Amino acid sequence: MRWIKIALLFLGGTTLLCMLLLAIVLATFDNNDYKRLLTRAVMKYSGYQLIIEGPFSLDLSMEPSLSASTIRLEDVTGKTPPPITQIGKFEIKVALLPLLSRTVLIKNLLIDDATIFWTIDEDRLIKTRERSRIKTASDINLPILEKVTLRNINVNISGQETYDQTKIIISHFSIDDERDTGTLHIKSNGTVDSEKYLIDGQIGTLTKILDKTAPYPVEIALKTANLDLKVSGTIDEYVEGEGLNIDVSVEEADLSNILKVVGVDIPELGHLNLNGTITGSVEAPGFSDFNMAISGGNNVEFSAKGSAANLISGDGTNIAISGSSSNRD
Numbered sequence: 001m002r003w004i005k006i007a008l009l010f011l012g013g014t015t016l017l018c019m020l021l022l023a024i025v026l027a028t029f030d031n032n033d034y035k036r037l038l039t040r041a042v043m044k045y046s047g048y049q050l051i052i053e054g055p056f057s058l059d060l061s062m063e064p065s066l067s068a069s070t071i072r073l074e075d076v077t078g079k080t081p082p083p084i085t086q087i088g089k090f091e092i093k094v095a096l097l098p099l100l101s102r103t104v105l106i107k108n109l110l111i112d113d114a115t116i117f118w119t120i121d122e123d124r125l126i127k128t129r130e131r132s133r134i135k136t137a138s139d140i141n142l143p144i145l146e147k148v149t150l151r152n153i154n155v156n157i158s159g160q161e162t163y164d165q166t167k168i169i170i171s172h173f174s175i176d177d178e179r180d181t182g183t184l185h186i187k188s189n190g191t192v193d194s195e196k197y198l199i200d201g202q203i204g205t206l207t208k209i210l211d212k213t214a215p216y217p218v219e220i221a222l223k224t225a226n227l228d229l230k231v232s233g234t235i236d237e238y239v240e241g242e243g244l245n246i247d248v249s250v251e252e253a254d255l256s257n258i259l260k261v262v263g264v265d266i267p268e269l270g271h272l273n274l275n276g277t278i279t280g281s282v283e284a285p286g287f288s289d290f291n292m293a294i295s296g297g298n299n300v301e302f303s304a305k306g307s308a309a310n311l312i313s314g315d316g317t318n319i320a321i322s323g324s325s326s327n328r329d
Contacts, residue, residue: 065093088113104143148175226253241282249275
């Protein structure tokens with residue numbers, strides 16, 4: 001047993017020495033050195049060239065922060081455009097200690113004037129779903145957000161096999177404990193293809209995440225001229241994403257409006273009314289008390305009721321579907 005203790009002491013001492021040497025080396029770096037390291041890392045791991053034309057600052061501490069302005073991403077190969085082409089201003093601060101328990105605690109996140117392009121690739125979505133089936137709960141830890149501010153974010157969504165494009169402009173989005181009430185308020189406004197939307201809601205703070213005696217509360221409402229979506233309920237274990245008990249209700253004047261956002265262009269389908277409860281976990285979400293009705297479009301009536309134990313794998317799915325059509329053609 002003595003040699004095991006010696007080996008462990010040697011390993012611990014070597015690790016501590018390497019960390020000390022790394023700290024000394026990093027202490028000699030300035031912001032320009034950090035910027036060069038960051039651009040090289042982005043090129044190596046993503047294949048995109050990162051260009052930072054504005055001020056850059058990196059503060060290394062127990063709550064490290066990074067700030068950069070006038071940022072561009074370019075594809076040097078000319079084959080695949082980057083998902084994010086530009087950011088006017090970016091700031092982030094995280095806490096290091098929670099990372100030891102695989103928890104990402106974002107103390108502050110600020111993004112201004114960003115342009116995002118998202119192409120919906122069916123093959124990639126299928127592969128993503130396949131990978132998600134073999135993940136374990138330890139692979140998925142939901143990030144904890146203390147303060148988030150997004151301003152003037154342009155999101156362009158298009159299908160891989162269609163030229164139709166949905167344009168979303170997030171004029172303002174914020175998560176913040178505005179009046180130190182112990183509740184994080186969520187507010188957002190913007191447009192989806194020129195149609196205005198509003199988001200209003202509230203979630204629990206870090207204190208409520210750490211409080212294991214009560215579930216984590218969630219309440220969010222999204223409104224547009226034709227859509228009314230409400231999400232409210234609790235999560236037993238927020239960080240692990242387990243114990244979901246969230247009621248969802250959706251009312252849309254025409255279901256085809258929602259499908260167009262994800263690049264599916266279908267003629268008028270009719271009024272959508274959907275409600276149910278999301279259960280299970282982020283890894284394997286389920287749906288209970290599911291009720292959906294589509295009516296008033298092209299003389300077609302459609303309804304579905306039931307439940308699903310796992311929406312990703314399809315296990316435990318029990319849904320009854322009925323429909324009718326008054327169109328003789």
